Amino acid sequence: MAFAGIAPPDPFLPTPGRPVQPWFRWHDMFKVYLLVCGASEFSPERRKALLLHSLGPEGQRIFNTLSISQAAEKTEEEGTGATPDVYDSAVAALAKHFDATCNLVVKGHRFHSRIQFPGESILEYVTALTELAAMCSFITQEESRRDQFVAGVSSHRIRERL
Structure with a gap:
């Protein structure tokens, strides 16, 4: 059902299992x-x-x-x-x-396990870390994101400059 040609978002949970997004x-x-x-x-x-x-x-x-x-x-x-x-x-x-149904320990693990993927730009990587950090309820979100960025960035040159 769409109003004036505007489609609703994809269904949150069309089939049994985990939702595609939070x-x-x-x-x-x-x-x-x-x-x-x-x-x-x-x-x-x-x-x-x-x-x-x-x-x-x-x-x-x-x-x-x-x-x-x-x-x-x-x-x-x-x-x-x-x-x-x-x-x-x-x-x-x-x-x-x-x-x-969301487990903060699992979310924290996903955040701390996140590394930069091959071909992923720095901006895409930082955006992914920001989204993951927002779901983790970190008290110091900025510091957590910075530390994980340094640990997971694929470029040794960038890591050394930080």
């Missing part, structure tokens, strides 16, 4: 899609329907197993005090589920 990244793309479609004018029920449609079959199956009360708990934890609408509740429940 929830936060897919949800950011979905929010852009909603903005372009003028979804601020839509009812919360319609935005929720678009969200569920865009999740894909497996994403919808998982959503149907979630307790929407998870969303209310998350809202209370954040201290907003507001009663979330059905769209916000759905997003909060999905975020809680998919963020909880």
Whole structure:
């Protein structure tokens, strides 16, 4: 389903298994899609329907197993005090589920194992490290990224200059 020829993002979870990308990244793309479609004018029920449609079959199956009360708990934890609408509740429940399935130890290992690939530019490598560091919840993200850059850059000349 596309509005004015604008396609939604690829389904978050079309088949069983792991999502192709992290929830936060897919949800950011979905929010852009909603903005372009003028979804601020839509009812919360319609935005929720678009969200569920865009999740894909497996994403919808998982959503149907979630307790929407998870969303209310998350809202209370954040201290907003507001009663979330059905769209916000759905997003909060999905975020809680998919963020909880992420293991920070595994993410840290992926970050610390990341080296520059053959043919990968310095800019591409730094961008990849930045994305991985953002998922790791490092306190000193800049220093962690710098240290991993030095350890993983393929050029000995660049490493020596640093």
